[in-house]
Amino acid sequence: MKQLLAVALGVLTAIGGFLDIGDLVTSSVVGSRFGMALVWVIVLGVIGICVFAQMSGRVAAISGRATFEIIRERLGARMAVANLGASFLINLLTLTAEVGGVALALQLASSIEPTLWVPVAAFAVWLVIWRVKFSIMENVTGLLGLSLIVFAVAVFLLHPDWASLTGQAMSPSVPATETGATYWYYAIALFGSAMTPYEVFFFSSGGVEEKWTKKDLGQSRVNVLVGFPLGGILSIAIAACATIVLLPQGIQVTSLSQVALPVSEAGGKLAVAFVIVGMVAATFGATLETTLSSGYTIAQFFGWSWGKFRRPIKAARFHLVMILCLLFAIGVLATGADPVMITEYSVVFSAIALPLTYLPILLVANDKQYMGDEVNGRATNAVALAFLVIIVVASLAAIPLMIITGAGA
Amino acid sequence: MILSDLLTRPVIDAHGHSLGRVLDVRFVIDGAPGQLLAEARLAGLIISPRAATSFLGYERTDEKSPWLIASYLRWRHRGSFFVRWEDVDRLTSTRIVLARSYRKRSAALPD
Numbered sequence: 001m002k003q004l005l006a007v008a009l010g011v012l013t014a015i016g017g018f019l020d021i022g023d024l025v026t027s028s029v030v031g032s033r034f035g036m037a038l039v040w041v042i043v044l045g046v047i048g049i050c051v052f053a054q055m056s057g058r059v060a061a062i063s064g065r066a067t068f069e070i071i072r073e074r075l076g077a078r079m080a081v082a083n084l085g086a087s088f089l090i091n092l093l094t095l096t097a098e099v100g101g102v103a104l105a106l107q108l109a110s111s112i113e114p115t116l117w118v119p120v121a122a123f124a125v126w127l128v129i130w131r132v133k134f135s136i137m138e139n140v141t142g143l144l145g146l147s148l149i150v151f152a153v154a155v156f157l158l159h160p161d162w163a164s165l166t167g168q169a170m171s172p173s174v175p176a177t178e179t180g181a182t183y184w185y186y187a188i189a190l191f192g193s194a195m196t197p198y199e200v201f202f203f204s205s206g207g208v209e210e211k212w213t214k215k216d217l218g219q220s221r222v223n224v225l226v227g228f229p230l231g232g233i234l235s236i237a238i239a240a241c242a243t244i245v246l247l248p249q250g251i252q253v254t255s256l257s258q259v260a261l262p263v264s265e266a267g268g269k270l271a272v273a274f275v276i277v278g279m280v281a282a283t284f285g286a287t288l289e290t291t292l293s294s295g296y297t298i299a300q301f302f303g304w305s306w307g308k309f310r311r312p313i314k315a316a317r318f319h320l321v322m323i324l325c326l327l328f329a330i331g332v333l334a335t336g337a338d339p340v341m342i343t344e345y346s347v348v349f350s351a352i353a354l355p356l357t358y359l360p361i362l363l364v365a366n367d368k369q370y371m372g373d374e375v376n377g378r379a380t381n382a383v384a385l386a387f388l389v390i391i392v393v394a395s396l397a398a399i400p401l402m403i404i405t406g407a408g409a
Numbered sequence: 410m411i412l413s414d415l416l417t418r419p420v421i422d423a424h425g426h427s428l429g430r431v432l433d434v435r436f437v438i439d440g441a442p443g444q445l446l447a448e449a450r451l452a453g454l455i456i457s458p459r460a461a462t463s464f465l466g467y468e469r470t471d472e473k474s475p476w477l478i479a480s481y482l483r484w485r486h487r488g489s490f491f492v493r494w495e496d497v498d499r500l501t502s503t504r505i506v507l508a509r510s511y512r513k514r515s516a517a518l519p520d
Contacts, residue, residue, distance in 0.1 A: 074466060075463065363465060368472065375474065376475070381474055384475070
């Protein structure tokens with residue numbers, strides 16, 4: 001019974017923790033412009049993140065070490081610097097977007113300007129990282145993030161034309177108002193938002209924080225293979241809400257209030273309350289994860305002691321990196337930069353950096369010296385290699401498409 | 410001398426023919442006993458006639474997967490060989506010169 005509860009908790013946390021500002025904004029933007037025609041990308045991205053997250057979770061559980069430490073040791077400094085540079089910079093951009101997301105979500109609740117919320121949000125994040133236990137931090141934000149299920153409920157309350165929705169999703173075509181280039185640009189953005197690199201680093205470092213062993217492999221697999229797809233369904237629900245309400249009225253998504261608009265039409269104030277709680281939890285949870293990831297990647301690369309399981313004084317440089325990254329995010333947002341814009345760029349740049357993040361993980365997960373009998377099977381390798389091809393193509397196509405489309409305008 | 414003095418450095422034989430670049434160096438741990446391990450001793454250089462980028466660990470012959478990546482890296486580094494440190498005659502400021510009697514040995518690391 002206790003074990004069942006633990007599994008359920010893990011899955012629920014994974015669902016609630018799956019969505020972040022990138023998924024909220026990108027799914028909604030895509031739904032409002034392309035309807036359901038890009039839903040296949042969400043499905044593809046979720047499969048991809050499942051493959052690589054369970055791989056990095058397995059590396060952590062078997063070797064007892066985080067992916068990044070092994071990358072540095074196994075692939076050498078040059079490869080690790082490329083990996084670190086790409087991952088860290090993207091992560092910093094994502095972190096900034098998430099802090100901005102928390103501020104936007106709090107603005108929905110309070111009508112106080114987001115720029116004023118930014119320092120408060122960043123301070124709260126720091127406090128949680130400094131004081132709160134890892135498992136509590138994960139479970140609380142994950143479970144509260146489940147409020148976003150209200151998007152799925154809203155789809156039903158809006159009584160959509162189901163045949164048309166599924167038709168758009170099953171036989172996708174570029175709407176007359178858009179060009180092929182914008183279609184593929186947003187496909188890459190959506191792919192990047194599902195496969196954001198920090199999730200993988202966070203997942204493997206989290207495994208070390210929670211002291212996973214071979215025994216926990218089953219649980220970690222279930223978390224990923226059940227939790228992430230269900231989280232992906234919420235992502236699809238957000239796109240569907242936008243398709244039903246925003247697309248016909250030609251409403252552009254420029255802030256979180258438009259993301260929430262279909263839900264308020266469907267369920268009124270109560271539903272909006274759920275959305276706000278869910279959005280605050282999801283973005284706050286993702287801010288914690290990206291902040292920790294910035295500390296993890298740097299500390300693991302340089303071989304510093306790291307982890308929330310150590311007292312801050314025992315991992316001082318790890319905590320210092322995180323404080324500096326939060327200050328950076330505050331600084332960028334203080335210039336009045338639009339968090340939604342930052343988010344849109346962060347998901348595309350994520351897509352560009354993906355090969356540098358995922359290739360090393362694949363190599364490490366195949367190394368018998370670290371993994372023993374738990375190296376990747378043939379099927380996993382085949383799927384992972386297929387994804388690497390997709391990842392490389394998306395990465396190469398992203399910048400030309402960004403230029404051609406004027407960043408999707 | 411530090412590692413960067415050796416890595417990617419062009420290598421020539423005693424007659425001045427180019428042999429490639431230093432791709433990696435190999436150590437054996439058989440020196441004086443240290444606190445944790447014995448001290449490492451430089452055993453020799455891995456020289457690649459083609460690319461001076463890393464083998465990414467696929468010089469170990471029992472590492473075969475993912476097959477596509479393993480075979481690509483082996484193909485890319487075909488013709489790589491190992492020379493003992495004793496076979497190195499001298500280091501100039503730009504090049505590494507091997508002794509007249511040097512022998513090419515296999516770069517593979519068997520299981």
